Structure formats: structure tokens, C-alpha cells
Amino acid sequence: MKPLIDCSVAVVGLGLMGGSxxxxxxxxxxxxxxxxxxxxxxxxAIDRGFIDRGxxxxxxxxxxxxxxxxxxxxxxxVRLLGEIGPRMRDGxxxxxxxxxxxxxxxxxxxxxxxxxxxxxxxxxGKEVSGLEAADTALFQGRTFxxxxxxxxxPEALDLGASLAYAVGALPLxxxxxxxxxxxxxxxxLPYLLACSLVSTADAxxxxxxxxxxxxxxxxxxxxxxAGSDVTMMLDxxxxxxxxxxxxxxxxxxxxxxxxxxxxxxxxERLRSELSHIRQTRxxxxx
Amino acid sequence: MKPLIDCSVAVVGLGLMGGSxxxxxxxxxxxxxxxxxxxxxxxxAIDRGFIDRGxxxxxxxxxxxxxxxxxxxxxxxVRLLGEIGPRMRDGxxxxxxxxxxxxxxxxxxxxxxxxxxxxxxxxxGKEVSGLEAADTALFQGRTFxxxxxxxxxPEALDLGASLAYAVGALPLxxxxxxxxxxxxxxxxLPYLLACSLVSTADAxxxxxxxxxxxxxxxxxxxxxxAGSDVTMMLDxxxxxxxxxxxxxxxxxxxxxxxxxxxxxxxxERLRSELSHIRQTRxxxxx
Numbered sequence: 001m002k003p004l005i006d007c008s009v010a011v012v013g014l015g016l017m018g019g020s021x022x023x024x025x026x027x028x029x030x031x032x033x034x035x036x037x038x039x040x041x042x043x044x045a046i047d048r049g050f051i052d053r054g055x056x057x058x059x060x061x062x063x064x065x066x067x068x069x070x071x072x073x074x075x076x077x078v079r080l081l082g083e084i085g086p087r088m089r090d091g092x093x094x095x096x097x098x099x100x101x102x103x104x105x106x107x108x109x110x111x112x113x114x115x116x117x118x119x120x121x122x123x124x125g126k127e128v129s130g131l132e133a134a135d136t137a138l139f140q141g142r143t144f145x146x147x148x149x150x151x152x153x154p155e156a157l158d159l160g161a162s163l164a165y166a167v168g169a170l171p172l173x174x175x176x177x178x179x180x181x182x183x184x185x186x187x188x189l190p191y192l193l194a195c196s197l198v199s200t201a202d203a204x205x206x207x208x209x210x211x212x213x214x215x216x217x218x219x220x221x222x223x224x225x226a227g228s229d230v231t232m233m234l235d236x237x238x239x240x241x242x243x244x245x246x247x248x249x250x251x252x253x254x255x256x257x258x259x260x261x262x263x264x265x266x267x268e269r270l271r272s273e274l275s276h277i278r279q280t281r282x283x284x285x286x
Numbered sequence: 287m288k289p290l291i292d293c294s295v296a297v298v299g300l301g302l303m304g305g306s307x308x309x310x311x312x313x314x315x316x317x318x319x320x321x322x323x324x325x326x327x328x329x330x331a332i333d334r335g336f337i338d339r340g341x342x343x344x345x346x347x348x349x350x351x352x353x354x355x356x357x358x359x360x361x362x363x364v365r366l367l368g369e370i371g372p373r374m375r376d377g378x379x380x381x382x383x384x385x386x387x388x389x390x391x392x393x394x395x396x397x398x399x400x401x402x403x404x405x406x407x408x409x410x411g412k413e414v415s416g417l418e419a420a421d422t423a424l425f426q427g428r429t430f431x432x433x434x435x436x437x438x439x440p441e442a443l444d445l446g447a448s449l450a451y452a453v454g455a456l457p458l459x460x461x462x463x464x465x466x467x468x469x470x471x472x473x474x475l476p477y478l479l480a481c482s483l484v485s486t487a488d489a490x491x492x493x494x495x496x497x498x499x500x501x502x503x504x505x506x507x508x509x510x511x512a513g514s515d516v517t518m519m520l521d522x523x524x525x526x527x528x529x530x531x532x533x534x535x536x537x538x539x540x541x542x543x544x545x546x547x548x549x550x551x552x553x554e555r556l557r558s559e560l561s562h563i564r565q566t567r568x569x570x571x572x
Contacts, residue, residue, distance in 0.1 A: 123499075123500055123501075123502045124502070124503065125502065125503060125504065126503075143499045143500055145500070170499075172496065172499055172500075174496060174500075178494070178496070179500075181491070181494075182491050182494060182496060182497060182500050183500065183502070185486060185487050185490055185491045186487060186491060186497065186500055186501055186502055186504075186505045187502045187504050187505065189483065189486065190483060190504045190505050190507075190508035190509070191504065192541060192544050192545070192548075193479050193482075193483055193508055193541065194508055194567075195540075195544060195560060195563045196479070196537050196540040196541040196544060197475065197476060197479055197537060198563045198566050198567050198570070199537075199540040199544075199559075199563050199566075200471060200475065200533060200536050200537040200540050201471050201472060201566075201570075202562075202563070202566045203536070203540075204471055204533065204536060205467070205468050205471045205472060206566070208464070208467075208468060210458065210460060210464070210468060211468060211472065212570070213409075213429045213456075213458055214409055214429055214431070214458075214460075214465075214468050214469065214472055215409075215472055215570060215571075216409045216410070216411065216469070216472055216473045217410065217411065217412075218411065218472075218473050218476045218477065218510075218511040219472045219473065219476050219570075220571060221476075221507045221508070221510045221511065222476035222479055222480055222507070222508055222510070222511060223476070223567055223570075224504075224507045224508070225504040225507065225508060226563055226564060226567045227564055227567045227568060227571075228564070230557060230560045230561050230564055231557075233560060234553065234556055234557055234560065237548045237556065238548070238551055238553060238556075241548055241549060241551065244545075244548055245545055245548060245549050247486060247490065248541065248544075248545045248548075249545060250486050250489070250490060251482050251483060251485075251486040251541075252538055252541055252542060252545070254481075254482040254485040254486050254489075255478060255479065255482040255534065255537075255538055255541075256538060258478050258481060258482060258485075258534075259478070259530075259531060259534045259535060259538070262478075262523045262524070262527055262530055262531060262534075263527060263531050265524055265527065267520065267524060270520055270523065270524075271516060271517075271520055273485075274481060274516045274519060274520065275516050276488075277481045277484045277485050277488070277512055278512060278513055278514070278516055280484050280485075280487075280488045280492070281480075281484050281509055281512045281513045282513060284484070284487075284498070284501060284505075284509075285501075285506060285513075
């Protein structure tokens with residue numbers, strides 16, 4: 001395989017993630033080709049200097065690329081894999097940036113033999129979406145999960161790792177099941193909690209006009225990810241159902257336990273458990 | 287009553303809130319006296335230029351003050367009110383900064399007649415605590431809830447509002463029940479959700495050493511307030527039990543509803559509800 005610096009890279013989907021990746025890669029490979037079915041997004045990516053050239057022709061563009069990165073919602077990635085695979089160059093690398101991996105790797109497993117597939121998931125995101133929110137520093141210092149398949153060659157994995165390093169991220173090889181389990185709790189559960197919080201306030205306190213003046217910083221942070229792009233999150237929820245369901249039902253149990261302690265006024269046990277939780281949070285973010 | 291600029295103000299409790307208030311008030315009144323049972327906190331407040339003078343003698347200090355502000359955890363406020371009230375000057379204003387108001391206003395209602403009581407709750411906070419985290423800009427642009435009692439004179443309420451304006455905040459008069467209901471959902475519920483999230487991760491994914499590399503920004507924000515001071519939060523939870531219990535049980539219902547939609551793969555309804563939630567969040571923070 002060619003080194004990254006000599007590769008032509010096609011980035012399919014010029015939203016927050018794809019646009020940021022394209023912009024961060026540009027100049028670190030032979031060429032970045034931006035692909036989006038929306039011509040306005042392609043034009044904007046050119047305007048912002050994120051891509052060397054752009055096209056709305058997905059299939060044409062990937063035929064010439066040494067690396068194709070799919071940066072669309074998860075179920076679109078699954079669909080595109082089947083359509084794009086047969087059109088790719090011999091030995092080309094086909095990656096994705098989707099937040100769930102099991103379903104994507106199932107689809108990658110049945111790609112034609114001449115393609116090298118590699119699952120990818122950079123651990124960064126914002127509650128904003130679209131190319132206007134793209135930022136070439138988005139990946140800086142972040143973990144970039146790589147999930148190879150048994151058929152993925154060591155050279156293809158190395159090239160994926162080079163791409164992660166090139167955008168400032170730290171590659172970390174994690175198998176699909178483990179990644180889906182971990183992000184189910186660490187990334188997808190927070191989304192459901194944030195949505196439940198907003199939904200609660202919407203149904204109760206929001207009828208009080210004072211609510212807008214009283215909204216505190218705690219609410220803002222705890223609810224932030226409820227502002228995430230719905231299509232993206234819907235695909236995540238529907239392709240990681242089992243892990244999310246398990247994590248969320250466990251969390252309901254923890255919440256109900258804390259509620260019972262509050263209702264019972266069990267000060268000693270509340271103090272002990274809340275102190276342990278606070279300590280855990282401090283260790284997570286020292 | 288004297289105008290604020292001529293008042294001597296005693297701030298009891300030199301933590302995050304009290305220290306910040308003292309520092310923000312200094313120079314905008316005749317004198318700021320810092321009071322804390324911890325002599326090191328008093329010394330540090332002097333070092334940081336937050337107070338004109340300081341003392342560990344709570345009762346001595348409040349006898350001379352025109353305004354006393356209690357900036358301790360809620361149940362300490364309730365206890366101090368009974369002890370401080372009789373020692374205060376005739377006509378002096380006695381305020382607090384506690385996050386729950388019903389219990390505090392009950393205690394204020396039985397203060398001696400010569401004292402003017404006024405409940406206060408500035409809507410700002412951090413997950414850090416203590417004087418080292420204090421910041422004279424903490425109140426800038428924030429809502430400062432004022433909860434007067436039937437016995438509070440219009441002049442005393444005006445003086446409280448002047449104090450709020452003096453530290454850069456926007457006073458908002460809200461009665462105690464309404465404030466406890468609103469902050470139960472907007473401030474205390476987020477704490478329980480954040481704690482449940484950390485507790486879930488602690489019990490499940492945290493046994494995987496990769497968890498530390500995968501922790502995403504969504505988890506950090508959603509869990510932030512779980513790092514709040516435990517004694518402060520414990521007092522809040524135990525003095526606003528009914529509202530918090532109602533809000534949290536409602537939220538459990540919303541969360542379980544979303545979980546069921548995910549489990550059922552009910553795409554149409556999920557899309558509709560998540561879109562509504564996203565829109566609501568956007569309206570909250572335009």
C-alpha cells in the first residue's frame with residue numbers, strides 16, 4: 001500500500017465529521033476529494049479550503065481513490081458499503097466514521113475481496129452538525145477507534161492509523177462488540193439521559209414563563225447532547241439497541257435507587273454513595 | 287434603610303458562593319466582613335482581596351452588620367438563622383444564598399421582628415467548590431432569585447435587589463414554592479441524572495481499561511454536576527425532597543418510554559419525539 005502522503009482520499013459526507021476530517025487531512029495526502037449529494041455542501045467545503053476538489057458523484061469519485069472514508073449516518077454507511085465496494089480500486093482502503101461498529105462490520109465482512117475494510121470511530125462530536133460546524137482541530141488529541149476485521153491486512157490497519165495520526169488523533173484498536181458496549185454507556189446513554197431531562201422540563205416546568213430566566217448551567221451541560229443531529233442519533237440508537245437498552249435500564253435502576261434514598265431521607269447512605277460517585281467522576285476527569 | 291453603598295455587609299461562609307459574593311461586593315458597600323469557622327479560609331479571602339476584614343466569630347460579626355448573607359449549605363443556613371437572628375441590629379437585612387427556599391423561609395418566618403429576612407438564590411454554580419474556586423465574575427448576567435416573606439418590607443426587598451445588581455446579577459422575585467418546584471427540575475434533577483450516569487459507568491464499563499481513552503465529550507458534559515460538593519447537594523436533596531422526587535420519577539418515566547421505543551425499533555415515533563426534544567433544547571439555548 002502507498003504511504004498516506006501519496007494517497008488520494010475520498011471523504012463521503014461533508015457534515016461535521018466528514019468536513020472536519022477532510023480539512024484536517026488536506027495537505028497530508030496527495031489529494032482530498034469531497035463527496036456529498038448536496039452540491040452546496042461541496043461548494044462550501046471548497047470555499048473553506050477543506051478539499052482539493054469535490055463532486056456529487058459518489059460512485060465516480062471512489063473508483064479513483066486509494067482511501068475512501070464514509071462519514072454519513074450509520075445506516076447510510078451500511079447501504080453505501082454495498083454500493084461502493086465493487087467500484088473501488090484493487091487494494092483500496094474503505095473506512096467509516098460511524099458511532100456503532102457491529103452492523104457496519106457485518107456489512108464490511110461481505111465486501112469484495114479486493115477491498116480492504118476498516119471500521120473507524122473518532123471519539124469527538126458536538127451537539128451542532130453540518131459543514132458550518134466543521135473544525136479541522138476537531139480530532140486533536142482525541143481517541144480514534146479502529147476496528148479491523150479478520151480480513152483487514154496489517155498494512156491497511158497501519159494506513160488507517162496513519163490517517164488518524166495525520167488529523168491529530170490517537171488511534172486505538174478495539175473490536176466491534178467491545179466498542180459498541182463501551183460507547184453504549186459512555187456516549188449513547190448520555191444522549192438518552194439528556195433527552196429525558198429536556199422532555200421532563202418540557203412537560204412540566206416549561207409552562208412557567210420564569211423557566212427561561214432560571215435555567216442554570218447544570219441544566220445546560222446535562223442536556224447539551226440532546227441537541228445532537230436526530231438522523232445521526234436515530235441510526236446509532238437503532239444499530240446499537242441491545243447495548244443501549246442494557247446500559248439505560250441499568251441506569252434507570254441507579255436513578256430509582258437514588259430517588260428512594262432521597263425519599264427515605266437516608267442521609268448516611270446518600271452521603272456515602274454521592275461521595276463515591278463524586279470521587280469516581282474526579283478520577284475520570286483528573 | 288441605608289443605601290447599599292453605606293452598608294456593612296457580613297458574608298457568612300467563604301466557599302465558592304460566599305467568597306465570590308464577598309469579592310464582587312467589595313468596594314460597592316461600606317465594608318465587606320468575611321466570616322468562616324475556618325481561619326484559613328478567612329486568611330485566604332483577605333489574601334485574594336475579597337474582604338475588608340475577616341473573623342471566625344460569626345455572632346460578633348453579625349451584630350455590627352447592616353446586611354448579613356448566609357452562604358453555607360442549606361441546613362446550616364436553617365440552623366444559623368435561629369442563632370444569628372436575635373443578635374442582629376434593629377432593621378438589619380438577613381439574606382441567604384441557598385438552593386432550596388421552602389425550609390429556609392420557614393425558619394426566616396420565626397425570626398425576631400426587628401430583623402428583615404429575604405430568601406436569595408443566585409442561579410450560578412460550578413462543580414468545583416471552596417474559596418480557591420471563587421470568582422468575582424460568578425454572578426455576572428445570572429438570575430438572582432429573591433424570595434421575600436409576607437413580613438419582608440419593600441425597602442428590604444429593594445436593598446436585596448441592589449445587592450444582586452451590585453454583583454452583576456439580575457434579581458427576579460419568585461415565591462419559595464415556585465422556586466423549589468422549578469429548580470427541582472432545572473437544577474437538582476440534572477444532579478441525580480449525572481450521578482446515575484457516573485454510577486452506571488462505574489458499575490459496568492469502568493472495569494474495561496479502555497474506558498479512560500474512550501470517555502467522550504458527551505459523557506463529560508452530561509456527568510459534570512456529579513462532581514458537585516456532596517454536603518451542599520445532600521442538604522439540597524433533603525430539603526427539596528418532594529419536588530425532586532416528583533421530577534425524578536417523571537424523568538424515569540420519560541427515559542423508560544425512550545428505551546421502549548429504542549427496543550421496539552419504532553423509528554417513526556423516535557424520530558418525531560427526538561426532533562421535538564432537539565427543538566425544545568434549541569429554544570432553551572438559542
